[in-house]
Amino acid sequence: MGERKIRVLVAKPGLDGHDRGAKVIARALRDAGMEVIYTGIRQTPEQIAATAIQEGVDVVGLSCLSGAHNQLFPEVVKLLREKGGDDILIVCGGIIPYDDIPLLKEAGIREVFQPGTTTQEIIAFIKTQVERHD
Amino acid sequence: MKGKIRVKDAYGRWEETTLKSTLKRSPERKESFKTTSDIVLKRLYTPLDVEGSDYLEEVGFPGEYPFTRGVQPTMYRGKHWTMRQYAGFATAEETNQRYHYLLNHGQTGLSVAFDLPTQIGYDSDHPLCIGEVGKCGVAIDSLADMEILFDGIPLDKVSTSMTINATAAMLLAMYIAVAEKQGVAMDQLRGTIQNDILKEYAARGTYIYPPQESMRIITDIFFFCKDHLPQWNTISISGYHIREAGSSAVQEVAFTLANGIAYVEAAIEAGMDVDSFAGRLSFFFGAHNNFLEEIAKFRAARRMWARIMRERFGAQKPSSWMLRFHTQTAGCTLTAQQPDNNVVRVAFQALAAVLGGTQSLHTNSRDEAFALPSEESVAIALRTQQIIAHESGVVEIIDPLGGSYALEALTQEIEERATEYVKKIDERGGAIKAIEAGFMQKEIATSAYQYQRDIEEKNKIIVGLNEFATEEAPFTNILKISPDIERYQRQKLGKVRGQRDALKVQDALKALRKAAQGTENLMPYILEAVKSYVTLGEIADCLREVFGEYKERTTIT
Numbered sequence: 109m110g111e112r113k114i115r116v117l118v119a120k121p122g123l124d125g126h127d128r129g130a131k132v133i134a135r136a137l138r139d140a141g142m143e144v145i146y147t148g149i150r151q152t153p154e155q156i157a158a159t160a161i162q163e164g165v166d167v168v169g170l171s172c173l174s175g176a177h178n179q180l181f182p183e184v185v186k187l188l189r190e191k192g193g194d195d196i197l198i199v200c201g202g203i204i205p206y207d208d209i210p211l212l213k214e215a216g217i218r219e220v221f222q223p224g225t226t227t228q229e230i231i232a233f234i235k236t237q238v239e240r241h242d
Numbered sequence: 243m244k245g246k247i248r249v250k251d252a253y254g255r256w257e258e259t260t261l262k263s264t265l266k267r268s269p270e271r272k273e274s275f276k277t278t279s280d281i282v283l284k285r286l287y288t289p290l291d292v293e294g295s296d297y298l299e300e301v302g303f304p305g306e307y308p309f310t311r312g313v314q315p316t317m318y319r320g321k322h323w324t325m326r327q328y329a330g331f332a333t334a335e336e337t338n339q340r341y342h343y344l345l346n347h348g349q350t351g352l353s354v355a356f357d358l359p360t361q362i363g364y365d366s367d368h369p370l371c372i373g374e375v376g377k378c379g380v381a382i383d384s385l386a387d388m389e390i391l392f393d394g395i396p397l398d399k400v401s402t403s404m405t406i407n408a409t410a411a412m413l414l415a416m417y418i419a420v421a422e423k424q425g426v427a428m429d430q431l432r433g434t435i436q437n438d439i440l441k442e443y444a445a446r447g448t449y450i451y452p453p454q455e456s457m458r459i460i461t462d463i464f465f466f467c468k469d470h471l472p473q474w475n476t477i478s479i480s481g482y483h484i485r486e487a488g489s490s491a492v493q494e495v496a497f498t499l500a501n502g503i504a505y506v507e508a509a510i511e512a513g514m515d516v517d518s519f520a521g522r523l524s525f526f527f528g529a530h531n532n533f534l535e536e537i538a539k540f541r542a543a544r545r546m547w548a549r550i551m552r553e554r555f556g557a558q559k560p561s562s563w564m565l566r567f568h569t570q571t572a573g574c575t576l577t578a579q580q581p582d583n584n585v586v587r588v589a590f591q592a593l594a595a596v597l598g599g600t601q602s603l604h605t606n607s608r609d610e611a612f613a614l615p616s617e618e619s620v621a622i623a624l625r626t627q628q629i630i631a632h633e634s635g636v637v638e639i640i641d642p643l644g645g646s647y648a649l650e651a652l653t654q655e656i657e658e659r660a661t662e663y664v665k666k667i668d669e670r671g672g673a674i675k676a677i678e679a680g681f682m683q684k685e686i687a688t689s690a691y692q693y694q695r696d697i698e699e700k701n702k703i704i705v706g707l708n709e710f711a712t713e714e715a716p717f718t719n720i721l722k723i724s725p726d727i728e729r730y731q732r733q734k735l736g737k738v739r740g741q742r743d744a745l746k747v748q749d750a751l752k753a754l755r756k757a758a759q760g761t762e763n764l765m766p767y768i769l770e771a772v773k774s775y776v777t778l779g780e781i782a783d784c785l786r787e788v789f790g791e792y793k794e795r796t797t798i799t
Contacts, residue, residue, distance in 0.1 A: 123359065123362055123370065125447015126447070126487075128488050128574070128687075131690065132691055132694045148796035152370065175374075175378055176373030177373075177494075179372050180372070183372075203611065203613065203718055205612050205613065206716035206718050207718055211648045223578040224577055224579050224707050226698045
């Protein structure tokens with residue numbers, strides 16, 4: 109079997125401009141051998157879902173530090189499912205209070221990475237999840 | 243001279259004998275010790291390290307050029323720094339309560355945090371604002387909200403800092419209008435608008451218009467304030483967000499001052515005399531973990547700016563040479579793990595800011611890796627400043643660490659390295675060009691990545707995170723913003739739109755559009771518009787139609 113690279117979309121939904129974390133993750137995933145697309149800031153859920161489908165990604169990583177995650181993240185999941193991206197692994201990070209985690213997971217976000225998570229942990233998680241899926 | 247030779251000889255002897263035998267027995271913990279800016283630290287600094295430095299030229303006296311030791315002659319013996327906690331969330335009603343709480347606890351100035359729709363020029367009912375209303379700051383749609391925000395706060399008594407950039411002109415206009423209703427004239431108002439769009443492109447992201455048009459709005463504000471708000475800081479040129487985005491201390495100083503140079507050039511080009519506006523420029527830096535590097539950073543920035551203003555721009559007035567700055571402890575150093583440790587981190591960072599001679603200070607709260615701070619956490623943060631001011635004793639001597647061999651050598655090293663960077667930016671055609679080409683962004687992202695690597699590889703120990711970690715229960719005692727805020731804010735907005743004089747609104751927008759198409763100062767038109775309850779989003783849209791919008795090119799470094 110030929111080595112197919114894992115394709116990841118790192119995305120910033122909403123109006124938040126803090127993308128230090130998103131950029132660090134994007135580069136770490138790329139250095140780990142994945143193909144990474146970064147949307148840049150201020151993307152709507154529609155734009156993110158459309159890009160994910162168009163680029164045929166395996167993973168969407170969402171980042172938001174403004175507190176709008178409860179509205180924005182589930183919306184991205186919903187749109188991805190509607191567009192046929194049922195298999196796409198969706199993970200997220202940012203400033204996410206613990207109490208919000210169950211709601212996000214219920215909405216279809218597989219994992220919520222808290223501040224302090226290492227890039228190595230995220231890489232390992234993605235690899236395990238995507239391989240299991242294959 | 244003889245003394246120096248004696249020190250040099252003695253130093254050599256110490257290295258050869260006392261030091262060498264110890265190193266042989268037990269080597270040092272690391273091969274080399276470096277700061278965040280990659281400055282290799284010597285194990286010991288002596289008079290030899292400041293040998294080439296002329297005290298009067300490099301260090302001098304407080305309140306005098308080059309201001310290395312501070313901008314005021316008496317510093318904190320005269321008056322403490324302004325204790326200014328950045329606050330704002332949910333609605334104007336709730337934030338107004340928090341302001342009264344802070345003022346009742348001894349805070350001495352206000353600092354307004356606006357939500358992202360307000361910062362990016364959208365009304366709360368705009369489709370892009372779903373989930374964002376009132377989240378990381380207070381939602382302001384029109385003058386009606388601003389009236390509530392400052393209800394019961396006498397604007398002739400407090401000074402107010404507003405973290406607002408692309409829409410700074412609108413919020414300043416609303417502040418002026420509220421003051422007028424309180425019977426306070428413009429020339430009595432004291433405060434600051436951040437108004438620093440260049441670092442928004444480089445690091446923070448709340449831009450709207452393209453750089454040239456943004457610079458025009460900024461110089462319009464400079465002009466307007468020179469004539470009408472002589473006590474207002476027209477800009478707060480910010481390194482804080484550059485640092486938070488991942489830069490080193492040296493890059494923070496260099497990029498901030500390079501942006502400062504761009505604003506000075508723009509104002510001069512717009513026809514202003516340098517001494518007519520330079521005294522109202524202010525700055526904003528972060529206070530990160532490396533205690534001595536941070537103190538040196540503040541001192542170096544002050545000296546560099548004084549030299550830039552006098553030598554490069556020929557400013558004559560001492561007030562034009564002074565770098566006055568606000569400091570915020572570094573949010574990016576707060577950990578979600580063992581959050582109470584953040585109280586200690588913040589205390590050291592705040593102490594560095596004070597030893598660096600800050601004019602005002604915000605101390606972060608322990609719970610900010612999770613959410614906006616709770617009232618209880620904010621109180622501890624404010625008390626931290628009060629303990630430094632009233633108990634530590636460091637405020638009783640001006641620049642008490644000045645003259646330390648290590649600190650003076652570090653100050654010099656940071657100035658040299660930052661000056662090199664400014665030169666690189668000059669070679670690229672200045673800060674605006676360097677940002678448009680992505681130069682600053684790439685440098686910042688590279689440093690951010692290296693910082694993360696250093697933590698993951700344990701070159702850098704963060705207590706409670708990659709060392710001394712423990713199992714802990716989730717921290718859940720945090721401030722929650724109700725999702726109902728969005729609905730409430732939209733209702734309020736609808737009411738304002740329904741009750742205002744529609745004709746006046748139309749006229750104000752028409753006049754503003756015409757001014758924007760020409761070269762007239764925009765401020766009087768914006769002021770007229772906000773007084774007619776034209777909303778922030780409507781004003782921003784009017785200017786969007788004329789100026790267009792900035793689109794960032796993003797890359798992964």
